[in-house]
Amino acid sequence: xxxxxxxxxxxxxxxxxxxxxxxxxxxxxxxxxxxxxxxxxxxxxxxxxxxxxxxxxxxxxxxxxxxxxxxxxxxxxxxxxxxxxxxxxxxxxxxxxxxxxxxxxxxxxxxxxxxxxxxxxxxxxxxxxxxxxxxxxxxxxxxxxxxxxxxxxxxxxxxxxxxxxxxxxxxxxxxxxxxxxxxxxxxxxxxxxxxxxxxxxxxxxxxxxxxxxxxxxxxxxxxxxxxxxxxxxxxxxxxxxxxxxxxxxxxxxxxxxxxxxxxxxxxxxxxxxxxxxxxxxxxxxxxxxxxxxxxxxxxxxxxxxx
Amino acid sequence: xxxxxxxxxxxxxxxxxxxxxxxxxxxxxxxxxxxxxxxxxxxxxxxxxxxxxxxxxxxxxxxxxxxxxxxxxxxxxxxxxxxxxxxxxxxxxxxxxxxxxxxxxxxxxxxxxxxxxxxxxxxxxxxxxxxxxxxxxxxxxxxxxxxxxxxxxxxxxxxxxxxxxxxxxxxxxxxxxxxxxxxxxxxxxxxxxxxxxxxxxxxxxxxxxxxxxxxxxxxxxxxxxxxxxxxxxxxxxxxxxxxxxxxxxxxxxxxxxxxxxxxxx
Numbered sequence: 001x002x003x004x005x006x007x008x009x010x011x012x013x014x015x016x017x018x019x020x021x022x023x024x025x026x027x028x029x030x031x032x033x034x035x036x037x038x039x040x041x042x043x044x045x046x047x048x049x050x051x052x053x054x055x056x057x058x059x060x061x062x063x064x065x066x067x068x069x070x071x072x073x074x075x076x077x078x079x080x081x082x083x084x085x086x087x088x089x090x091x092x093x094x095x096x097x098x099x100x101x102x103x104x105x106x107x108x109x110x111x112x113x114x115x116x117x118x119x120x121x122x123x124x125x126x127x128x129x130x131x132x133x134x135x136x137x138x139x140x141x142x143x144x145x146x147x148x149x150x151x152x153x154x155x156x157x158x159x160x161x162x163x164x165x166x167x168x169x170x171x172x173x174x175x176x177x178x179x180x181x182x183x184x185x186x187x188x189x190x191x192x193x194x195x196x197x198x199x200x201x202x203x204x205x206x207x208x209x210x211x212x213x214x215x216x217x218x219x220x221x222x223x224x225x226x227x228x229x230x231x232x233x234x235x236x237x238x239x240x241x242x243x244x245x246x247x248x249x250x251x252x253x254x255x256x257x258x259x260x261x262x263x264x265x266x267x268x269x270x271x272x273x274x275x276x277x278x279x280x281x282x283x284x285x286x287x288x289x290x291x292x293x294x295x296x297x298x299x300x301x302x303x304x305x306x
Numbered sequence: 307x308x309x310x311x312x313x314x315x316x317x318x319x320x321x322x323x324x325x326x327x328x329x330x331x332x333x334x335x336x337x338x339x340x341x342x343x344x345x346x347x348x349x350x351x352x353x354x355x356x357x358x359x360x361x362x363x364x365x366x367x368x369x370x371x372x373x374x375x376x377x378x379x380x381x382x383x384x385x386x387x388x389x390x391x392x393x394x395x396x397x398x399x400x401x402x403x404x405x406x407x408x409x410x411x412x413x414x415x416x417x418x419x420x421x422x423x424x425x426x427x428x429x430x431x432x433x434x435x436x437x438x439x440x441x442x443x444x445x446x447x448x449x450x451x452x453x454x455x456x457x458x459x460x461x462x463x464x465x466x467x468x469x470x471x472x473x474x475x476x477x478x479x480x481x482x483x484x485x486x487x488x489x490x491x492x493x494x495x496x497x498x499x500x501x502x503x504x505x506x507x508x509x510x511x512x513x514x515x516x517x518x519x520x521x522x523x524x525x526x527x528x529x530x531x532x533x534x535x536x537x538x539x540x541x542x543x544x545x546x547x548x549x550x551x552x553x554x555x556x557x558x559x560x561x562x563x564x565x566x567x568x569x570x571x
Binding site for chain 2: 017020021023024025027028029031032033035036037038039040042043046102105106108109112119120121123124125127128130131132133134135136138139140141142143179182236237239240241242243247257260261264265270273274277280281284288
């Protein structure tokens with residue numbers, strides 16, 4: 001009797017737990033499935049469809065869009081799309097390296113300052129990224145346009161021909177990317193520097209390590225998890241960037257994001273755009289997976305998971 | 307001696323970086339007061355661009371669209387995300403790996419892929435059913451989708467930080483789950499809810515790409531309006547409206563600084 005009532009109450013508890021799961025988790029999970037997972041799957045399906053009139057997808061299924069992405073069109077092969085792809089990879093690589101070079105000393109410097117200043121300094125680094133990306137990029141357009149002091153200086157130094165501006169150019173895109181992503185690298189690096197075990201550095205110095213070797217063996221490995229997290233936060237969105245190359249790059253500064261967007265904004269070719277999006281997704285997941293693997297090997301796996 | 311030169315060098319580098327970070331914003335604000343319609347030469351102080359803003363109906367309507375979008379989406383995301391975060395906490399001992407993947411998906415997906423997925427989906431649904439015409443509604447749906455994970459993760463981390471025995475005590479104190487939620491849970495996670503709401507709001511105001519691809523002809527937000535003006539090359543009032551938005555961010559930054567100070571005390 002007692003046994004059976006206990007069984008019953010446990011049964012009720014299990015039902016209650018399941019119902020609880022249904023009420024708490026289900027609305028959010030369903031929302032994301034319906035409004036993001038389904039649309040993404042639909043987009044992937046579009047990549048395998050035929051481009052109909054007005055750029056809308058049609059049956060039958062083909063691999064046509066991927067051939068177009070590789071540059072095969074009506075008029076034979078052209079390298080335009082491949083250049084765009086290579087440019088995206090190069091810009092992402094360059095911007096990430098430059099962001100690391102700037103963020104590393106900044107993050108370190110903040111940790112050497114008084115504690116009460118640190119929060120304010122971090123805030124100062126982050127605040128510009130609170131303004132809208134379009135406005136920030138517009139600010140750079142103002143700075144780099146023809147006739148501005150920076151453009152005049154570049155002309156005087158002979159970097160650009162007379163009466164030209166520093167934008168539109170690939171240089172402007174790189175600059176815009178570095179500007180945009182700097183805070184994403186400073187924050188994780190700062191977190192890594194703050195936890196730095198200075199005893200290791202002390203030990204290295206006691207053993208007469210040169211400053212460079214002390215840095216390389218005692219400091220750098222400890223900041224690697226932060227560096228990896230920052231790289232994920234910078235490189236993945238940089239590869240899919242749309243606004244900055246569109247405003248600062250011009251026709252010769254186009255990146256994959258613009259190639260994809262143009263197929264939808266102009267309504268010209270959805271399947272081609274979707275194929276580009278799949279490429280971007282693959283790059284994203286390879287990037288995340290690689291970072292996780294490296295992070296786990298370093299033993300700092302937890303921190304690298306963003 | 308050596309250390310001091312290093313520190314000096316770092317300090318100089320810090321100030322240079324600050325100039326780099328604030329120069330583009332300063333230029334926008336500076337030229338918003340320019341009498342001439344030029345971003346290269348400053349001819350004199352004037353407020354005429356700000357006056358023109360008030361008369362520009364498109365900008366006013368874009369401002370209200372931005373506000374409605376940010377507030378409605380942040381409220382919806384707060385409710386759904388809070389439930390989700392609580393559910394994640396309550397059932398954290400179960401195997402919910404799929405849920406984690408689902409929650410991180412909107413965060414890791416590149417904006418452009420997110421935006422065009424939604425656009426292709428909404429346009430196709432609209433073509434076959436007549437529902438979900440691109441406009442404010444589709445923008446709200448998309449914004450809620452990228453806000454939910456942030457709210458859920460903030461609420462979840464707040465709950466994990468609590469002493470588990472508190473939940474036992476609350477169980478003893480309050481009879482029904484609703485009373486428990488109202489008198490114990492919600493007041494306890496209130497700071498997390500407030501910061502989640504402001505984060506959602508900011509994410510919405512900050513977004514351009516996803517809004518751009520899910521918007522309709524009548525639902526342009528401020529960033530979309532600015533984008534259109536830049537693309538068309540008609541930019542006289544853009545400096546002024548951009549300067550106002552930068553001012554709003556500066557106020558938000560000051561407020562967060564004050565909150566931080568209070569938190570430390």
